[in-house]
Amino acid sequence: MRHLLDTRTLAREDAIRILDVAEDMADTQSREVKKLPTLRGKTVVNLFFEDSTRTRISFEAAAKRLSADVINFAAKGSSVSKGESLQDTAQTLQAMGADAVVIRHSASGAPRTLATSGWIEAGVVNAGDGTHEHPTQALLDAFTMRKRRYGADSRGRDLAGFRVAVVGDILHSRVARSNVWLLHTLGADITLVAPPTLLPQDISAWPVTVRYDLDKAIAEEPHALMMLRIQLERMNASYFPSEREYSRRWGLDARRLAGLPDGTIVMHPGPMNRGLEICAEAADSPRSTVLEQVKAGVSVRMAVLYLLLTGQNTATTEEER
């Protein structure tokens, strides 16, 4: 694996490999000494052109647990605010000897540009680009689902027959897109639930079922209900009449929580708007996997950095015992 740019082109075997390695990484995180020497001497740059706390510290923790050096580059207050281009920033990082670049950018496709431009030799990890993809979020979601479903017996398994309902702002959500492609690759059945205004114009090519009514989607007994964050900063147009109306029709409130089938898990990529798309009871209930997702995030990102920064992908050799 050279880069991780999206989940749409991620092969099933690569996806399962990342999840399996993440299992091993998760095991090391319960030890007294959580740090592994694996990436000693490697430099990981967190190149964040958009604000992010959770994703950045998750990548930072993952890189540090593997003993890599981490350089955080936030666009605010940097040379980018003085008008530096992506090319010049990349070439600067190349000159400094970055081995991997974790990039978040408001423009869809910026990570691919970085990976294919020849400006930089480092491995590129997409940490969210525009409304395109956020592959590590989908991988940690899949990891969490697999863990809840199969427990300690998760290694090597996919999500065949697992029903997932993704609820909320699909239109602006890169998390939803990455999840659709990855979960489809892993064999899950995906239902999107949203007001028509918050769905992309043409999703006939997506491997999903669309519902406009959350209660109908819940009646179909999904194994996982993924509530997306309503990004109030993006709600400048009239996508729905009011927050109260949205909450009443598409929010997971106490009544809907009580009506969920046994075993259905409630997921949220965070940060949550409690009382809008998810009520406090749901967020704090045993069904909620919010904190498990955060924990899985570090393991999955450790796995991705490990696979990106060590060797190339072929079978293990017999040498050097």
Add this chain to the structure above:
Amino acid sequence: MSTRPEFQRTVLHDADIARALTRIAHEILESNRGPDDLILLGIPTRGVTLAHRLAALIERFAGAPVAVGALDVTMYRDDLAKHPTRTPQPTQIPAGGIDGKVVVLVDDVLFSGRSIRAALDALNDIGRPAAVRLAILVDRGHRELPIRPDFVGKNLPSARSERVNVRLSEVDGAADEVSIESPVASDVAASDIAASNTGAPETDGGEAR
């Protein structure tokens, strides 16, 4: 494994392997003066199988169960950048941890010693055992580090270019066997043989030290 290369010969058959493991189990019990505080940690994949077999033998001879687990060393290797990406295997440490215990590391083949160096580093992050010992089914020489096994199934002088294959029924689904495979027979010059390199003078049949 279905087609056998031309220059492959079997050095240990299943009965030989069973005898070697029986002897190692006795030696572990002897040096530890019984089964108390013993933990056997196998290095994946075949080391784990061997550790379980040794644990069963020790339990039979000593009449008391002995803790057994797995220790993956992938993340501690020093050659991660020089080889294809390795997929890590699970590490399982017996409940109660390794602090103050006598850990016996178990692996199938001892070669450069770098896996064992990695295993010692991995142990360091898990706890502080009272002592660490090393049990090996086949010692093929060519050490690159000052590491030496405490219990050896067989010293097997080999050329660097040769491959030593260990087959165990639990992992490989075929009868137990240790074989040695040469790329081209004539390549193996006498000077390349590592007999003097095994770190221990050979006794009869290359067994025991």
